[in-house]
Amino acid sequence: MFFRFCSAIVLVVLVALAGTALEKRVLDLRRRLSRQEYRMDVLRERHARLRLETQQLGAPARMLPPATAAKPGRRTDGAAAGASQQ
Amino acid sequence: MTAAGIAGSRPLRRAQLVLALTLVTWVVLAVRLVQLQYTGHERFAERAIRQSRLVARLPARPGDILDRHGRVLATTVTARSLYLVPSRIESPGVIASQLATVLELDPSRLVARLAAARSRQFLWCRRRLSEDEAKRVRGLGLPEGTWGFRDEFLRRYPQGRLAAAVVGLRDIDGRGRGGLEQLHDERLAGRDGNRVLVRDARGRVIAVAAATASRPRDGRDVSSTIDAVIQLHAERALDRLVENYKPRGAVAIVMAPDTGEVLAMASWPAGDPNLPGQIAAEAWRNRAICDSFEPGSTFKPLIVAFALQRGVIARDEVFDCENGVYRMGPRVLHDHHPYGELGLVDVLVKSSNIGMAKIGERLKNRGLYEAAVAFGFGRVTGLGLPGEINGRLRRLAEWNRWSTGSVPMGHELTVTPLQLICGYAVLANRGRSVTPRLVPAPTSVATSPSAPSTGQVVSAELAEWMLAVPLRQVVERGTGRRARLPGIAVFGKTGTAQKRDPRTGRYSRTSHVASFVCGAPVERPRVLVLVVVDEPAASGPQTGGRVAAPAAASILKQTLAQPTRGPLAER
Numbered sequence: 001m002f003f004r005f006c007s008a009i010v011l012v013v014l015v016a017l018a019g020t021a022l023e024k025r026v027l028d029l030r031r032r033l034s035r036q037e038y039r040m041d042v043l044r045e046r047h048a049r050l051r052l053e054t055q056q057l058g059a060p061a062r063m064l065p066p067a068t069a070a071k072p073g074r075r076t077d078g079a080a081a082g083a084s085q086q
Numbered sequence: 087m088t089a090a091g092i093a094g095s096r097p098l099r100r101a102q103l104v105l106a107l108t109l110v111t112w113v114v115l116a117v118r119l120v121q122l123q124y125t126g127h128e129r130f131a132e133r134a135i136r137q138s139r140l141v142a143r144l145p146a147r148p149g150d151i152l153d154r155h156g157r158v159l160a161t162t163v164t165a166r167s168l169y170l171v172p173s174r175i176e177s178p179g180v181i182a183s184q185l186a187t188v189l190e191l192d193p194s195r196l197v198a199r200l201a202a203a204r205s206r207q208f209l210w211c212r213r214r215l216s217e218d219e220a221k222r223v224r225g226l227g228l229p230e231g232t233w234g235f236r237d238e239f240l241r242r243y244p245q246g247r248l249a250a251a252v253v254g255l256r257d258i259d260g261r262g263r264g265g266l267e268q269l270h271d272e273r274l275a276g277r278d279g280n281r282v283l284v285r286d287a288r289g290r291v292i293a294v295a296a297a298t299a300s301r302p303r304d305g306r307d308v309s310s311t312i313d314a315v316i317q318l319h320a321e322r323a324l325d326r327l328v329e330n331y332k333p334r335g336a337v338a339i340v341m342a343p344d345t346g347e348v349l350a351m352a353s354w355p356a357g358d359p360n361l362p363g364q365i366a367a368e369a370w371r372n373r374a375i376c377d378s379f380e381p382g383s384t385f386k387p388l389i390v391a392f393a394l395q396r397g398v399i400a401r402d403e404v405f406d407c408e409n410g411v412y413r414m415g416p417r418v419l420h421d422h423h424p425y426g427e428l429g430l431v432d433v434l435v436k437s438s439n440i441g442m443a444k445i446g447e448r449l450k451n452r453g454l455y456e457a458a459v460a461f462g463f464g465r466v467t468g469l470g471l472p473g474e475i476n477g478r479l480r481r482l483a484e485w486n487r488w489s490t491g492s493v494p495m496g497h498e499l500t501v502t503p504l505q506l507i508c509g510y511a512v513l514a515n516r517g518r519s520v521t522p523r524l525v526p527a528p529t530s531v532a533t534s535p536s537a538p539s540t541g542q543v544v545s546a547e548l549a550e551w552m553l554a555v556p557l558r559q560v561v562e563r564g565t566g567r568r569a570r571l572p573g574i575a576v577f578g579k580t581g582t583a584q585k586r587d588p589r590t591g592r593y594s595r596t597s598h599v600a601s602f603v604c605g606a607p608v609e610r611p612r613v614l615v616l617v618v619v620d621e622p623a624a625s626g627p628q629t630g631g632r633v634a635a636p637a638a639a640s641i642l643k644q645t646l647a648q649p650t651r652g653p654l655a656e657r
Contacts, residue, residue, distance in 0.1 A: 044147075048163045055158040055244035060318045 382583030578604030
């Protein structure tokens with residue numbers, strides 16, 4: 001009788017210990033996951049900032065010097081002068 | 087009863103009374119419990135959940151807007167926003183003056199806001215601080231628990247004011263306002279997530295209910311048809327034009343006529359969306375779709391093409407231009423240079439109003455109206471950008487005999503710059519109408535129900551002739567000579583429309599809208615360019631050929647010089 005009682009107690013304790021260990025493991029994994037998500041957010045933010053900076057530095061307005069006005073064709077002042085309907 | 091009997095019954099009665107009271111109390115409590123459990127259960131459970139749970143919104147990061155080569159036009163970073171806890175602030179004046187020194191705030195206004203929100207736990211002080219500002223606030227050492235930072239998304243536009251009118255912006259609450267930001271708001275915004283936090287009786291967060299959390303779904307990127315380099319050339323051309331002619335406004339549009347893809351859409355004045363507070367009221371409007379004007383002579387080739395298609399005139403026909411004066415009923419029409427007989431091509435090359443009026447007489451009002459409708463005027467183009475207007479095309483019943491002379495020379499109707507370039511896209515697209523687009527076809531939003539369907543307006547052969555002969559000669563020897571480009575066969579048409587004076591109701595002699603539309607190469611047009619200048623203040627003639635043509639040619643030249651990739655590539 002005593003042996004059975006002790007066995008039951010031990011079994012219950014073992015199950016409880018296993019449950020606790022499992023719970024700790026789950027908490028640990030959840031913590032790691034949370035930390036990874038945080039790191040991911042940080043990296044994503046850093047990526048966004050660096051991308052913004054590279055886009056600003058490589059913007060066409062910075063890379064292409066203002067060209068002088070194109071001079072297409074030759075000037076023909078007389079033809080259009082005075083027309084309000086051209 | 088004896089005295090002893092009376093004395094013995096009193097404690098018994100008292101005991102019975104206490105018992106009865108106790109019983110009644112228990113019954114009342116039991117009834118109340120039953121009532122709470124069965125009738126008020128849901129209400130109290132809901133209240134308990136509300137007091138202990140807090141749903142925190144997890145905002146989704148908005149997607150980027152890209153140009154056709156992947157350059158970023160709009161992106162998102164995180165910024166700190168400063169909040170205060172008014173209920174915990176003991177001396178609002180001190181905190182306000184401290185914050186005022188680092189954030190350039192009005193301290194008296196902040197004190198007033200704190201006083202008004204004295205019992206509240208949360209008050210925004212300044213949203214989306216710069217890194218420097220956040221650092222300076224931390225350095226103040228404000229009392230703990232009275233303030234804090236929250237991360238919020240901040241929209242940034244790395245190209246500055248480039249294509250600002252097309253891109254639009256996102257407001258402080260993250261909603262798209264204007265341009266692609268508004269048009270594709272749903273796609274860009276993504277879907278916010280949330281996290282349920284468990285609070286104790288004092289409101290402190292003690293746990294995160296992970297099971298009920300939903301992750302935010304970030305917004306998706308939108309690729310536009312805009313080419314940032316072409317857009318830059320267009321805006322620089324407008325800048326030069328503005329410097330020279332000091333107009334009220336100016337627009338430049340570059341389009342691939344075969345696909346309807348808008349490669350650049352520049353509107354002046356413009357502002358930097360990174361500094362929305364500094365944008366002038368006039369600069370918020372995208373003039374390419376929100377302004378309309380009488381097209382003047384740029385309308386003439388479209389009428390000629392339609393009249394040829396209808397067979398009411400012939401390509402080799404000669405028109406008597408009456409030496410510059412033509413009586414049309416009660417009205418006398420004038421050409422600015424007296425012409426005798428002009429062939430059809432010369433009517434366009436010399437932009438004769440009288441020649442066009444005679445073509446109008448052949449088409450009659452109904453034909454002119456049908457021409458305007460066929461080329462897409464009087465309704466939105468289907469681009470989809472918010473704020474696009476229809477232009478003004480009156481109902482045919484409202485037209486009169488003046489219309490027969492006015493409409494062929496581009497008066498009595500107003501068009502948006504986008505409508506006008508779409509009209510020319512018909513000629514450049516072998517006679518087929520085309521719907522303009524700002525996003526490539528697969529990801530394009532549905533066009534509006536009123537958008538024109540693509541259809542054959544004039545025959546392909548006629549459209550090619552229009553480009554190769556009259557419009558080519560306008561540039562070669564006509565009013566568009568300043569748009570000639572060495573080695574490139576350019577076609578085009580100038581327009582100089584008098585503006586109506588709102589005070590007199592008559593056409594002004596001093597205010598004009600100068601425009602020029604051109605394209606190249608003639609044989610197979612790849613690019614169309616339109617430049618419209620509103621009230622150029624030139625010392626000389628304010629004609630489209632003088633004011634707008636050089637700018638349009640400059641943009642055309644730069645566009646053709648771009649590497650032929652993507653939809654622009656030779657197919």
